[in-house]
Amino acid sequence: MSIAPSSQPLNVLKPADYGTDQDVRWCPGCGDYSILAQMKKVCAKLGMDRANTVFISGIGCSSRFPYYMNTYGFHSIHGRAPTLVTGLKLARPDLNVWMVTGDGDALSIGGNHFIHLMRRNADVKVLLFNNRIYGLTKGQYSPTSEHGKKTKSTPMGSPEQPIRPATLALAAGATFVARSMDVDVKHLEYVLERAAKHRGTALVEIYQNCNIFNDGAYEHLTDKLVKNDRVVYLESGKPMVFGKDSAKAIRLNGFVPEVVDRAACKADDLLIHDEKLTDPTLGSILSRMSYPEFPEPMGVLRAIEQPIYEDLVRRQNRDAITARGAGDIQALITGDETWTVG
Amino acid sequence: MKAITDDPAAPPAGGRKPIQALPSATIRFAGDSGDGMQLAGTQFTDTSAIVGNDISTLPDFPAEIRAPAGTLAGVSGFQIQFSSTDIFTPGDDVDALIAMNPAALKTNLKAVKKSGIVILNEDAFTATDLKKAGYENNPLDDSTLTGYRVIRVPINKLTSAAAKDTGLGVKDIDRCKNMFALGLTYWLFGRPLDTTIQHIKDKFAKKPIVADANTLVLKAGYHYGETAELFSEQYDVPKAKLPAGTYRKITGNEATALGMITAGHLAGKEVVYCSYPITPASDILHALSAQKHFGVITFQAEDEIAAVGAAIGVSFGGSLGVTGTSGPGMALKSEAIGLAVMTELPLVIIDVQRGGPSTGLPTKTEQADLLQSIYGRNGECPVAVIAAATPSDCFNAIIEAFTIATQYMTPVIFLSDGYLANGAEPWLIPDIKKLPKIEIKHPTEKNDAKGFMPYKRDSRRVRPWSIPGTPGLEHRIGGIEKQDVTGAVSYDPANHEHMVRTRAAKIANLTPVGPDLLWTGPEKGDVLVLGWGGTYGAIKAATLDLRKQGVQVSACHLRYLNPLPKRLGSLLKEFKHVLIPELNLGQLRTLIRNRYLVDAKGFNKVKGQPFTIHEIIDGVRAILEGRVGPYEVNVSTSSTAYDMEVAAAGE
Numbered sequence: 001m002s003i004a005p006s007s008q009p010l011n012v013l014k015p016a017d018y019g020t021d022q023d024v025r026w027c028p029g030c031g032d033y034s035i036l037a038q039m040k041k042v043c044a045k046l047g048m049d050r051a052n053t054v055f056i057s058g059i060g061c062s063s064r065f066p067y068y069m070n071t072y073g074f075h076s077i078h079g080r081a082p083t084l085v086t087g088l089k090l091a092r093p094d095l096n097v098w099m100v101t102g103d104g105d106a107l108s109i110g111g112n113h114f115i116h117l118m119r120r121n122a123d124v125k126v127l128l129f130n131n132r133i134y135g136l137t138k139g140q141y142s143p144t145s146e147h148g149k150k151t152k153s154t155p156m157g158s159p160e161q162p163i164r165p166a167t168l169a170l171a172a173g174a175t176f177v178a179r180s181m182d183v184d185v186k187h188l189e190y191v192l193e194r195a196a197k198h199r200g201t202a203l204v205e206i207y208q209n210c211n212i213f214n215d216g217a218y219e220h221l222t223d224k225l226v227k228n229d230r231v232v233y234l235e236s237g238k239p240m241v242f243g244k245d246s247a248k249a250i251r252l253n254g255f256v257p258e259v260v261d262r263a264a265c266k267a268d269d270l271l272i273h274d275e276k277l278t279d280p281t282l283g284s285i286l287s288r289m290s291y292p293e294f295p296e297p298m299g300v301l302r303a304i305e306q307p308i309y310e311d312l313v314r315r316q317n318r319d320a321i322t323a324r325g326a327g328d329i330q331a332l333i334t335g336d337e338t339w340t341v342g
Numbered sequence: 343m344k345a346i347t348d349d350p351a352a353p354p355a356g357g358r359k360p361i362q363a364l365p366s367a368t369i370r371f372a373g374d375s376g377d378g379m380q381l382a383g384t385q386f387t388d389t390s391a392i393v394g395n396d397i398s399t400l401p402d403f404p405a406e407i408r409a410p411a412g413t414l415a416g417v418s419g420f421q422i423q424f425s426s427t428d429i430f431t432p433g434d435d436v437d438a439l440i441a442m443n444p445a446a447l448k449t450n451l452k453a454v455k456k457s458g459i460v461i462l463n464e465d466a467f468t469a470t471d472l473k474k475a476g477y478e479n480n481p482l483d484d485s486t487l488t489g490y491r492v493i494r495v496p497i498n499k500l501t502s503a504a505a506k507d508t509g510l511g512v513k514d515i516d517r518c519k520n521m522f523a524l525g526l527t528y529w530l531f532g533r534p535l536d537t538t539i540q541h542i543k544d545k546f547a548k549k550p551i552v553a554d555a556n557t558l559v560l561k562a563g564y565h566y567g568e569t570a571e572l573f574s575e576q577y578d579v580p581k582a583k584l585p586a587g588t589y590r591k592i593t594g595n596e597a598t599a600l601g602m603i604t605a606g607h608l609a610g611k612e613v614v615y616c617s618y619p620i621t622p623a624s625d626i627l628h629a630l631s632a633q634k635h636f637g638v639i640t641f642q643a644e645d646e647i648a649a650v651g652a653a654i655g656v657s658f659g660g661s662l663g664v665t666g667t668s669g670p671g672m673a674l675k676s677e678a679i680g681l682a683v684m685t686e687l688p689l690v691i692i693d694v695q696r697g698g699p700s701t702g703l704p705t706k707t708e709q710a711d712l713l714q715s716i717y718g719r720n721g722e723c724p725v726a727v728i729a730a731a732t733p734s735d736c737f738n739a740i741i742e743a744f745t746i747a748t749q750y751m752t753p754v755i756f757l758s759d760g761y762l763a764n765g766a767e768p769w770l771i772p773d774i775k776k777l778p779k780i781e782i783k784h785p786t787e788k789n790d791a792k793g794f795m796p797y798k799r800d801s802r803r804v805r806p807w808s809i810p811g812t813p814g815l816e817h818r819i820g821g822i823e824k825q826d827v828t829g830a831v832s833y834d835p836a837n838h839e840h841m842v843r844t845r846a847a848k849i850a851n852l853t854p855v856g857p858d859l860l861w862t863g864p865e866k867g868d869v870l871v872l873g874w875g876g877t878y879g880a881i882k883a884a885t886l887d888l889r890k891q892g893v894q895v896s897a898c899h900l901r902y903l904n905p906l907p908k909r910l911g912s913l914l915k916e917f918k919h920v921l922i923p924e925l926n927l928g929q930l931r932t933l934i935r936n937r938y939l940v941d942a943k944g945f946n947k948v949k950g951q952p953f954t955i956h957e958i959i960d961g962v963r964a965i966l967e968g969r970v971g972p973y974e975v976n977v978s979t980s981s982t983a984y985d986m987e988v989a990a991a992g993e
Binding site: 080 | 388391392393394537581582583584585586587588589590591592600603604607612614616633634635636637638639641643644645647648649650651652653654655656658659660661663677678680681685737771772773774775810811812813814815816817818819820821822830831
């Protein structure tokens with residue numbers, strides 16, 4: 001777990017203690033409120049040291065998040081939060097660093113940085129609020145908007161195919177990838193806690209409703225009447241079952257998943273989730289399962305251990321000192337070839 | 343070459359020819375980019391420095407790693423002036439050119455003095471290579487070289503003969519031919535071989551055959567000079583009378599890297615250098631990456647924006663964040679620099695300028711990023727700008743940049759250029775113990791009864807550098823405008839104006855930590871030559887030369903470009919004319935005319951090459967003789983024509 005020893009006694013702080021006195025300026029009914037609430041709960045539950053915790057964001061509705069957390073915070077510029085967190089972790093491996101971003105911030109303007117953040121595996125937790133729309137700029141399509149999406153900038157429908165954040169992260173080598181939904185508060189809390197305890201870059205994609213510009217974007221998953229049939233909750237080591245009475249399951253046919261009737265299938269044939277697989281293929285297959293062909297997986301798609309970036313970087317400094325001794329500045333600037341005058 | 347005749351003090355150099363002592367000499371090695379000319383030049387420089395000359399160098403190479411062999415585009419050159427007196431430039435005219443092929447001759451001959459020495463590798467003057475160089479006739483046979491002292495040497499043949507018993511392959515032996523040229527040049531100027539022999543030994547420690555071959559060829563070149571009846575005399579450039587102390591040779595990029603490590607030491611802080619490879623700044627990244635045992639952390643980012651963003655993250659964490667680049671990278675970093683201005687965090691940005699715009703001339707020098715540095719961001723976005731004047735000054739200037747950045751909580755742009763970055767000069771090695779410490783304090787206590795106020799300023803308008811990990815000082819910063827003192831998000835019109843003016847005033851009133859200007863001559867006269875950056879050497883040398891001739895000229899060289907030195911306005915008024923030579927179309931001139939309402943004239947050159955001393959002298963004479971256009975002095979028909987056209991367009 002990446003949380004440094006606390007300078008405060010554990011469990012003294014309540015969720016509300018992690019909030020600031022700033023007015024929260026998200027629209028009433030926005031899914032962001034729930035994410036903020038669950039985050040504060042996890043902070044309190046894990047006894048996170050406010051002094052040692054930093055939230056860094058880019059630009060967009062999601063990126064106002066740091067102003068509402070009574071920790072250190074940095075509201076940076078569009079798409080560049082991954083660069084700041086990387087620099088900060090290089091300088092300060094001791095800090096508990098969280099990054100908050102959105103689908104536009106992380107995947108459009110910051111797409112390049114996002115890939116490199118995922119592959120380096122610095123010890124950073126990333127909350128990606130995916131509302132499949134541009135909210136702050138008032139309703140243009142985003143890189144996760146569905147094909148054909150009609151928005152202010154695509155009145156005839158988006159001609160683009162959406163990007164899947166979890167698939168992209170896995171392709172880039174992310175060591176922890178999870179997904180949850182704003183309204184699924186217990187599950188969201190669980191996933192945030194799992195991310196907090198992961199050592200390395202942890203991506204949490206959060207399906208989040210923008211009730212102003214893209215209301216109901218996830219209603220097909222969150223509606224209580226259909227949720228059971230359209231969402232599968234992942235548990236490592238267990239088959240992926242869903243539907244009423246867990247009657248349905250997933251089976252792999254080659255590399256292609258298929259929905260099967262659990263009763264009509266041998267238990268051995270069912271796909272068992274394993275978040276610890278070194279090979280990212282299973283996670284990638286799961287990350288691409290989507291409505292209406294499949295139930296959408298929620299939970300931890302992948303959680304593997306790998307050396308973290310800042311440790312590897314700093315190890316080179318230590319190794320260099322071991323091999324060559326701590327540097328002597330005067331000798332360094334003098335160099336090997338000198339001459340004396342006078 | 344002006345000879346010092348019969349100088350009895352000249353030490354004997356190994357050889358049999360009469361020795362003529364010279365106060366200084368300028369030579370240029372030129373060949374294909376694969377011919378090892380940069381190495382030959384660097385070795386000649388090292389040896390000359392160690393024997394005690396003052397030195398100044400100008401490497402000049404193509405952007406292509408290996409342009410097609412034998413073509414004009416592929417020519418790589420290395421010029422060095424070595425001297426028994428103080429020198430400030432790599433020399434205007436070449437006394438001796440070593441040309442390894444026809445293309446090298448064609449592109450470099452115009453730089454050679456009439457009656458200068460031209461050493462040619464005659465083996466390369468084949469029909470194919472002549473054609474590639476665009477020679478219709480062989481210049482060895484026509485009047486091209488009339489008036490020069492031409493020495494034809496079959497360098498390929500002599501190199502193969504010298505190394506034939508080493509067991510090295512034909513291709514590898516051919517690669518040694520730069521050592522033949524170097525050995526011959528060493529003989530011509532009576533220089534010892536030991537520095538280069540040691541270098542070869544170290545460089546090829548794991549390849550003794552290669553080391554043997556190179557050494558044999560180097561010696562063969564030297565002995566060839568001794569034995570063959572090619573030269574009527576040898577030359578000697580005696581030691582320079584530099585101030586007492588221990589010296590080394592240093593380039594601007596080396597000095598920049600060493601300065602950063604030293605700044606970290608002086609501040610008691612880790613330096614984290616975040617950069618994306620770009621010519622001509624990459625060598626700084628390489629140099630720092632090799633010094634990890636000094637605790638320096640290097641981060642090769644995925645792009646220029648990531649590099650500056652990471653550096654800001656470093657600074658937020660309380661270490662020394664620095665990013666390095668060249669012009670195109672500066673353009674990409676501008677939004678993030680604005681973030682550092684808004685959040686008032688220390689940040690150092692190194693811009694090793696090159697020819698622009700766009701990709702421009704990656705390996706050539708220019709000074710055209712000045713206005714970009716001062717103004718090139720959205721909003722009112724002031725930063726401090728410091729420019730190094732010489733290669734070794736990069737060491738001081740980068741330390742000053744870190745000092746200003748941390749003392750004033752501001753980004754500082756440090757300007758170098760391709761000429762300073764790759765050029766070398768002797769450097770009187772400083773005593774680290776005598777350099778002032780960089781004092782940095784991070785608050786640990788709340789600064790207000792109501793809690794911690796991240797934008798509560800001191801008398802210099804500087805906010806506290808409070809860093810994560812400090813209990814009780816939790817706060818949020820960001821690119822959105824903040825209320826002064828509290829740091830809360832604020833859209834209040836009055837607060838915004840107050841913050842814009844506060845940020846401007848903080849920079850305008852900062853106190854320089856090093857000299858803000860370098861002065862040559864009296865503080866009154868007919869002409870003031872005002873410069874900045876890498877033109878220092880040429881301007882100073884020209885000014886001293888003109889003063890000897892009785893011209894009332896002084897030179898002022900700006901190290902601080904933002905804020906401008908406080909005394910500058912009054913100094914400008916003490917001169918009848920102000921001439922501003924720049925390797926751009928008049929960026930400092932624009933600032934000076936705007937700020938001081940002075941009718942300064944520019945001398946503007948944008949050829950990717952530094953000024954020569956003669957050019958500056960010509961510029962001063964032009965302004966004295968009234969040869970001036972609306973904006974620029976009239977030193978060549980082309981610049982005047984453009985100048986008139988620009989002026990007419992504005993009317």
